[in-house]
Amino acid sequence: MTAIDVTPVGAAAPEHVPYEPPAAVRRGGTALVLVLLIVFPLLFSNPAVTSIGVFSMIFLVAACGWNIFSGYSGYISIGHAAYYGIGQYTVALLVLHLKVAAGWDTFTLLPVAGLIAAVLAVPIGFVLLRVRKHTFIILTVAVMFILQLLAFNLTSWTNGSGGLELPFPTWSGSFFNEPFYYIGLAAAVVACVVSWWVRRSKYGLGLLSIRDDEDRARGLGIRTTRTKLIAYALSAFFVGIAGGLYAPFVGSVYPQFGFDPNFDLAVAVLVFVGGIGTLSGPVIGTLLLIPLQQYFYLQFGNDNLFLIAYGVLFILILRLLPGGVAPAVTQLYRRVLVARRLRATEPPAPPGTPAAPGEAERKEGTP
């Protein structure tokens, strides 16, 4: 038990060491990543490379969206493929029934795919969010499989296991990937902006308080059910858009690739590796892992060796950086800062005086 001052601490207070890099560094980094992503297809025009870019953008939208709910609220969903599938089937069915032209016209359906996913997420979320923790995780998976089963069996709509074929746009092979890439990038930017806004709004603070202690948050006037449900629908919206982009890109929709358990795990893994609950985590995780995964697939795809290589990489990252890449970077930055300040303040301080009292206390209790 540490004795602490009761009187307000004034001028003598030790200088606070920030937990985040300064705003200029963060803004500069964001701008740099954005510019690199914009010029990427101009530098690498090989379709094999740009298709990796398209998959990265699809997963980037999904990961940012998933993080808005699971990252901020702490409710881990391993069933968001439900909305990936809904997005895919929405676009496919609308294209086929409304005879939407392949190409640019198809992209106008993306907001519809997102909206339908979000609307369906409200009743599903309302039921799921009555339970917490492990039960919640298992139920999200169950719902995803129920929807997959429906997709298999509602054959008049979905053509069951036969799947649905979408017409391909008549773009040339060298140009084909670029519209998908840039639309994906735009959607990813929107997802990131929404995520950023949630993180700094009062609403988002309510979500974060639910992550730490839901009952306590409720006792402080947070309407927890509503708060969680909004985030759930918001994340379903972006995952639905990711699905809506995927379907016309690969030109087909199947129950097992729409309501895809691998997608569930992939999105969660991307965010965990990048840093769950952080703004940059999903971006870092996706841009690090999806290109690597695709590269491994191209290199060792024949014998599924790529999955082993990918698994090894995943274990290594989790072993070395348990909190994810983004928190590890900020921690490293902070450690350097603290060390530098200690060195600067050492000579004048009398021996035995701790240089930063706040620091020692903090480390004890921080998991």
Added chain:
Amino acid sequence: MSILQVSGIKKSYGGIRALTGCTMTFEEGAINGLIGPNGSGKTTLFNVISGYEVADEGQVILRGKDITNAKPDQVFAAGLGRTFQITRIFARLTVLENLHVAAQRRGFMSQLRSWKSAAERQHAMEVLDFVGLTRLADEPAGGLSYGQQKLLEFAFIMIAKPSIMLLDEPAGGVNPTLLRGLADRIRTLNADGTTFVIVEHDMEFVMRLCDHVSVMHQGRALTGGPPEQVRSDPAVLEAYLGTDSADIEEVS
């Protein structure tokens, strides 16, 4: 005038009867103490009042409004804030963010806005200053010592300006210097019109601070009155001696 009134509250968990028809009245503007041996139902009563537990029977009236079995967020909105025996703070948020959670605003537009505005920060810093946690404003709350967490919990109830604050063992695990500071702060807020109900085992603290002390025993109200009167009441001593001898020295 009474601000909070509970009547005939009953609550059991399986075979354990935690509250057996508890009836009690707390006066507006007073610092009320609530004491009783371990297991006499004090915390359960707090849980029922603040909406964390559903009562089997009985009624809770806050400022003339029936809030029996209202949800915790509704009770909070009605102007009642509480702290917990074991502190419950938001460990991964900073101290300042913790305060802002409690200072949530109603209305759609205000939810969209950032909480990082200068005015809001100013107000939160004043409250932190009041409890002496200013220099820890940007530290994660999980890193605070237990005593500091108690103060933080007190601060984030305070920022919402409830008309009545329920404190569950505010003195537990808090050092004597800090405790005097806490008592001062309770008196200051009380002078501004906040009513307090304090559950506490530290009899020194209760007897010096409270205007009125209620005693609970076996899930119901045993007696109540000014501290001196309660202190010398043979029935109170009997209750402590009869059920839990560990509390003897605290009373005598």
